[in-house]
Amino acid sequence: MTRFSDDKLAKVQEIIARYPDGKQKSALIPVLHLAQETFGGWLSPETMDYVAELLQIKPIEVYEVATFYSMYNLKPVGKYMFEVCQTGPCMLRGSDDIINYIKEKLGIGVGETTADGMFTLKTVECLGACGYAPMMQLGKHYREHLTKEKVDAIIEECRKSAAANN
Amino acid sequence: MKKLLLENDHIEGIRYFDAYRKNGGYRSVETALKLSPDAVVEEVKKSGLRGRGGAGFPTGMKWSFLAKPEGVPRYLVCNADESEPGTFKDRYLMEFLPHLLIEGMIVSSFALGSNRSYIYIRGEYAWIVDILEQAIAEAKQNGFLGKNILGSGFDCEIYVQRGAGAYICGEETALIESLEGKRGNPRIKPPFPAVKGLWDCPTVVNNVETLAAVVPIINMGGEEYAKIGVGRSTGTKLISACGNINKPGVYEIDMTISVEEFIYSDEYCGGIPNGKKLKACIPGGSSVPILPANLLLKTAKGETRYMNYESLADGGFASGSMMGSGGFIVLDEDQCVVKHTLTLATFYRHESCGQCSPCREGTGWMEKILKNIEHGKGKLSDIDLLWDIQRRIEGNTICPLGDAAAWPVAAAIRHFRDEFEWHVLNPEECQRRNYGLAGYADPIHVPV
Numbered sequence: 001m002t003r004f005s006d007d008k009l010a011k012v013q014e015i016i017a018r019y020p021d022g023k024q025k026s027a028l029i030p031v032l033h034l035a036q037e038t039f040g041g042w043l044s045p046e047t048m049d050y051v052a053e054l055l056q057i058k059p060i061e062v063y064e065v066a067t068f069y070s071m072y073n074l075k076p077v078g079k080y081m082f083e084v085c086q087t088g089p090c091m092l093r094g095s096d097d098i099i100n101y102i103k104e105k106l107g108i109g110v111g112e113t114t115a116d117g118m119f120t121l122k123t124v125e126c127l128g129a130c131g132y133a134p135m136m137q138l139g140k141h142y143r144e145h146l147t148k149e150k151v152d153a154i155i156e157e158c159r160k161s162a163a164a165n166n
Numbered sequence: 167m168k169k170l171l172l173e174n175d176h177i178e179g180i181r182y183f184d185a186y187r188k189n190g191g192y193r194s195v196e197t198a199l200k201l202s203p204d205a206v207v208e209e210v211k212k213s214g215l216r217g218r219g220g221a222g223f224p225t226g227m228k229w230s231f232l233a234k235p236e237g238v239p240r241y242l243v244c245n246a247d248e249s250e251p252g253t254f255k256d257r258y259l260m261e262f263l264p265h266l267l268i269e270g271m272i273v274s275s276f277a278l279g280s281n282r283s284y285i286y287i288r289g290e291y292a293w294i295v296d297i298l299e300q301a302i303a304e305a306k307q308n309g310f311l312g313k314n315i316l317g318s319g320f321d322c323e324i325y326v327q328r329g330a331g332a333y334i335c336g337e338e339t340a341l342i343e344s345l346e347g348k349r350g351n352p353r354i355k356p357p358f359p360a361v362k363g364l365w366d367c368p369t370v371v372n373n374v375e376t377l378a379a380v381v382p383i384i385n386m387g388g389e390e391y392a393k394i395g396v397g398r399s400t401g402t403k404l405i406s407a408c409g410n411i412n413k414p415g416v417y418e419i420d421m422t423i424s425v426e427e428f429i430y431s432d433e434y435c436g437g438i439p440n441g442k443k444l445k446a447c448i449p450g451g452s453s454v455p456i457l458p459a460n461l462l463l464k465t466a467k468g469e470t471r472y473m474n475y476e477s478l479a480d481g482g483f484a485s486g487s488m489m490g491s492g493g494f495i496v497l498d499e500d501q502c503v504v505k506h507t508l509t510l511a512t513f514y515r516h517e518s519c520g521q522c523s524p525c526r527e528g529t530g531w532m533e534k535i536l537k538n539i540e541h542g543k544g545k546l547s548d549i550d551l552l553w554d555i556q557r558r559i560e561g562n563t564i565c566p567l568g569d570a571a572a573w574p575v576a577a578a579i580r581h582f583r584d585e586f587e588w589h590v591l592n593p594e595e596c597q598r599r600n601y602g603l604a605g606y607a608d609p610i611h612v613p614v
Contacts, residue, residue, distance in 0.1 A: 018284075018325040018327075020239070020282070020365065023346070023365055025346065025347035025348075026327075026345060026346055026347045027347065028347035029289075029327070029328065029329065029330050029344065029347060030327065030328055032330065033289070033328060033330065055347075057347075061347075061348075064348075064349055065347065065348065065349055068332065068349040068350065068519075069289070069329070069330035069331045069332050069350075070330070070331035070332065070516075071289045071290070071330040071331035072330060072331075086509065086512075087251045087452075087509050087510070087512075087513050088251050088252070088448075088452060088495060088506050088509045088510050088513070089251055089252050089408045089409055089495050091505070091506065091509045092408075092409045092410055092495070092497060092501060092506070093408075093409070093410075124331075125251075125333070125512075125513045125516050125517065126249060126250075126251040126252075126333075126452075126513060127290050128248050128249065128253065128254045128256075128257050128288065128290070128291070129254060129257075130251065130252050130253070130254055130406065130408035130409075130414070130493070130495070131254055131406060131407065131408040131414035131415050131416070132254075132414070133408065133414075137290055140292040140293050141292075141293055
């Protein structure tokens with residue numbers, strides 16, 4: 001059942017209160033972030049319908065937003081998503097090598113997830129870390145000045161953290 | 167040079183209220199609230215401050231366009247959607263000096279009569295949302311936000327709104343649409359946001375650095391601020407430098423230094439790594455024209471080029487570029503201009519909102535053709551075709567994303583056509599090595 005806990009529902013109310021009365025549709029983007037975090041890292045049609053119901057808007061208004069913004073995943077993704085920047089400034093500092101190394105190391109292509117559901121590799125457009133390139137986003141944070149050794153360490157760190165949580 | 171924005175960025179704990187306040191923070195709020203809102207606008211006009219997001223429009227003038235119908239709320243929205251490739255200065259300000267932005271927003275909200283102001287931040291800067299929300303909470307606890315600020319009768323709340331990954335939301339009307347919970351499709355102007363913006367109310371959208379600059383303007387007075395810099399490039403500017411340089415990072419400059427000094431001095435970029443030569447540079451974020459080294463360091467007239475709005479634009483697009491957002495991208499002699507332009511074309515194809523056909527279709531065509539040329543499958547006629555497509559995108563779209571996608575392609579062909587031709591004529595060799603500087607002699611000393 002796709003339902004927020006009471007804590008999360010209170011958070012939704014707090015978000016809605018940021019806008020004038022009747023403008024609760026403005027809460028859509030933040031609430032979709034909350035929904036994606038809560039319901040397995042992606043937005044299923046059920047999740048989107050639930051958000052529509054919460055904000056008293058039509059489901060189509062949620063779908064059109066969810067399909068527009070690149071941070072919303074419309075299919076399931078791995079537990080850890082490597083979002084590696086490939087735009088000019090990162091390319092100048094060797095992002096191609098990093099992307100190829102991750103592909104080789106994890107045995108997957110861009111847009112794919114490892115068979116154990118652990119890692120997804122995605123290429124993304126400029127994330128505003130050009131001075132600290134090459135870089136990737138992992139969850140809420142950036143990993144910068146990437147090298148092959150750093151990539152190895154990050155993969156190891158993810159595996160350890162997954163094992164600790166099991 | 168005295169820094170106005172980053173003066174205190176090295177102080178321990180400056181991210182938090184106590185250290186920020188101890189080092190002179192929030193003085194501008196105390197000063198401004200004793201003035202009238204119009205007097206604050208007047209100071210900003212006198213300062214000559216120009217929008218730091220990329221367009222360089224005078225901030226005071228933008229503020230004076232704000233409609234003030236009776237009984238209708240007005241809004242200030244901070245554009246923190248920093249997404250222009252090469253640009254990461256707003257991130258630096260928000261991450262390390264969040265109170266500077268909050269202070270600037272309180273003063274600006276007072277000047278514009280906004281009781282509810284928003285910071286629209288790109289979704290990927292997720293951890294900075296927490297930093298800003300903490301700064302807002304601290305400011306509120308200390309009486310600088312909320313009801314009746316410092317007993318002045320002025321009420322103000324600031325909220326942070328996270329985007330979700332869309333470059334187009336840096337365009338102010340797309341940003342407003344997104345803040346209303348919709349797709350980021352830019353609106354047709356007029357009406358301008360100053361008349362009909364957020365929820366159809368009068369709205370001002372300003373960049374992070376612009377709002378932060380209001381703090382020193384109020385502290386020192388608009389006239390004093392205008393004395394810094396040169397001509398219509400007043401005050402200081404943050405430059406985010408990246409690419410093939412020894413010291414990438416965010417630098418505050420006073421717009422009187424030369425481009426050569428900025429690249430080679432140890433105070434700033436520290437030169438090119440491994441003793442390599444400078445090939446080219448995009449001085450103001452990926453949208454502005456790329457310049458070969460000779461035209462970057464000197465104008466077509468042979469004069470020294472400086473790091474300011476006028477000098478960087480000297481020569482128009484034929485031989486100049488733009489200050490833009492201050493995203494300074496340096497390419498060394500080993501870099502391939504075709505490949506670099508291809509990554510930018512991919513970026514703009516990905517980021518086009520799809521509303522206007524010249525941009526939606528044209529950005530995809532340009533990417534495809536560039537991909538062919540880069541991978542040794544291009545024809546000589548493709549270069550003219552690319553030129554033709556970019557020309558038909560420019561000026562034919564609702565918002566400036568079309569222009570932003572067209573300009574990098576146009577400038578790359580304008581200044582590096584021989585490199586495109588070399589790719590077409592040497593399909594196998596271009597897979598193994600780059601054109602380098604072979605066709606450019608000594609790039610720095612080549613006569614224009």
